[in-house]
Structures are given as C-alpha cells and as structure tokens.
Amino acid sequence: MTAGRVRPPPSLRETAVAVARAQGLYLYDKKEDYNAWLAFSIVFNSTARRITLNLMGADIIAEKTRDISVVGGTGDFFMSRGVATLRTDAFEGFTYFRLQMDIKLY
Template sequence: MVWNPLLNNTDYFNSVYSAPPPNITFPNPTFFGVTSTFEDPLTIGPSNDSLQIGTAHGFYFFDSLRDFTLFHIFTANITEGDYLGTLDVFGQVREIDPIRYLTVIGGTGDFMLARGLATCTLIELYRGPPGAARWTLFFDLDLYY
C-alpha cells in the first residue's frame, strides 16, 4: 500500500495490508487473498476527539473472486466505562452493504461467554487514490451472556 499524506490518520487508526498471494496469475479485481491487520480505537462517537473506551485489534481478508467481500476476525478490548472486558467478533460482509451483520462469538471480563449480533453501519467512507481509504463504522451490539 502506498502511504498518502492526505489520508494519514496514524494517530488514530493503523492498518497494514499484505500483497496479493504470489500464486495468483489471473486478473484479481476483487483483491482476493489480500489481508489487512488493524488496530483502531473504539470511541463513544464518530469523531477522533470522542471519548475512547478501548481498542479493536484484528484482521480481515478479501475472500471472493467475484465480489468485494471481507472476512473479519477481531477483538474489541473495552478498557473504560461501566463494563470492561473483550468481545470477539467474526464473520463475512459485503463491502458495499451500508449495514453489515457480524457474529459475536465470545467475551471475557464483564462480557464472559458473550454471544450475539454486531450490527455494523457505515457512517463515513472516503476513497482516496488506489490503495488508500478511510472509514468510520458504528456498531450496535445485541448480546446474550
């Protein structure tokens, strides 16, 4: 990925993309096999200045030859507020869907053994030059624990 100073947001969001797998010799318009590892803040609101309550750590990879679909695996580590612990989130989403659904598959601390649904809404998407983008997501959780 090419670093773009117009999209530099490393004080808040960090992502590292891999190159496509070397054995792909056919056109790859959906970035099949490309992986991104990330560490992003969890905040109360969409602004960088919003109260940070934790950090999300994980990765996703493009997993379709035909569509822009992403398979996500990440842990939300909540370190501030009334409830503390981690939530593990897992699932496949289509990049273009404004509302995405992921599964909560576990948790620790106050979220011990949590299960449920993470409804993810795209709040903002900015696409820069090829290989550069930034987005803001809102998560609404329905948990059973």
C-alpha cells in the first residue's frame, strides 16, 4: 500500500514508497459475477510502533465504488470504526489488480 495516488499510466509494476501492507483473505464468492468477500488487516510500516487497521465486507467488483467496513485496529487505531471506499484502479488479466482506497474513521 502506498500513500497518495500512483500517476498514470496505470501499471501494477510501478514503484512507489510503501507505507503499509495488506494481509488477510480475499475470497471470490460467486460464479455468475466477479464478487468477493474480504477480511484483512492493513499493517503500517512504522519502526516506532505496530499499528494495524482491520477491514471486512463484501466487494461487489462490478460497482464503480464499494464501501467496506472498518471494524477495528491496534495502536493509534484501537477500536476504530469507519468506512473504506474502494475503487478499482487497474487490472492486469484476471489475477492482478490494484485498488484505490479512501478511509474515513468515525
């Protein structure tokens, strides 16, 4: 995961400074359409402390924007609640893709 937006052309091989990584599950759950269910933690790169943010929900890939629930976290994000709005930024075949994520915490 990188901060800000990677500039065009949209290629999944572009390099940018990583600020976090996502680790968890992304499961395709339907035969007729490409839909998925996800549950993952965003683990931020910090030498001072371990900070995570947890997301969970249905990712209806055909929609232009999708809202995923923020269901918790650790460190500065302990017991966080909010919404992560996802947009598909780039595709590379059926296997690799890049998502743009805007996170709002309440």
